[in-house]
């Protein structure tokens with residue numbers, strides 16, 4: 001599907017609207033204590049709502065028509081994508097050389113009761129470290145991610161993430177990052193160090209050739 005004129009902004013807004021509705025659904029479906037009959041009715045209504053969306057879908061190597069890979073628009077990114085049912089979504093911006101992220105995690109991200117799953121923290125950090133690496137002008141893929149969990153990450157609490165590049169050594173880029181709450185930015189909850197590798201041309205072609213070839 002192609003969009004032109006003001007069709008693309010409208011489509012992106014619609015996808016973000018659907019994402020917001022899906023995240024509300026996920027939150028309520030995860031937290032609900034509604035009667036069993038209500039849960040059964042909801043499951044049926046949700047299947048009915050999902051069906052028309054499945055009539056036209058893209059294939060594995062097709063970029064979403066609303067995305068812009070080279071421009072960094074990824075509406076379905078599972079961490080930052082406003083169209084994703086799974087993304088918190090994490091919002092990232094730059095303050096000088098530091099990437100700052102903010103998000104609040106709901107019930108669906110629970111690991112230990114009332115706290116975030118450790119894998120979710122690693123996912124958030126991988127994303128913001130990757131962002132810092134990309135905007136530093138040395139984009140690469142994660143080859144190693146070390147996380148240190150100092151204190152549990154609370155649900156339903158505004159979080160603040162930071163990330164910055166600490167070393168560039170040939171094709172290897174190292175970045176470090178943190179998670180704290182927004183209210184207590186000096187109290188470290190999770191820290192991470194990521195090693196990223198800039199792809200050689202043949203590696204980029206091998207891994208992403210089919211996608212780049214189709215996205216035009």
Ligand SMILES: CCCCCCCC(=O)SCCNC(=O)CCNC(=O)[C@H](O)C(C)(C)COP(=O)(O)OP(=O)(O)OC[C@H]1O[C@@H](n2cnc3c(N)ncnc32)[C@H](O)[C@@H]1OP(=O)(O)O
Pocket residue numbers: 126127128129130131134140141142143144170171172195197199200203
């Ligand atoms: C804004 C965007 C945000 C995006 C955030 C999300 C980022 C991600 O999650 S990316 C997805 C997860 N990562 C992956 O799937 C990557 C999987 N790995 C690979 O495909 C390969 O390792 C690949 C292609 C990156 C590199 O190929 P590989 O053959 O391993 O390495 P190679 O090209 O030979 O060497 C690269 C350098 O990295 C080094 N290296 C490789 N692995 C590691 C490691 N784990 N730790 C440290 N250094 C490493 C090598 O030693 C080599 O160093 P040098 O050039 O000094 O000899």
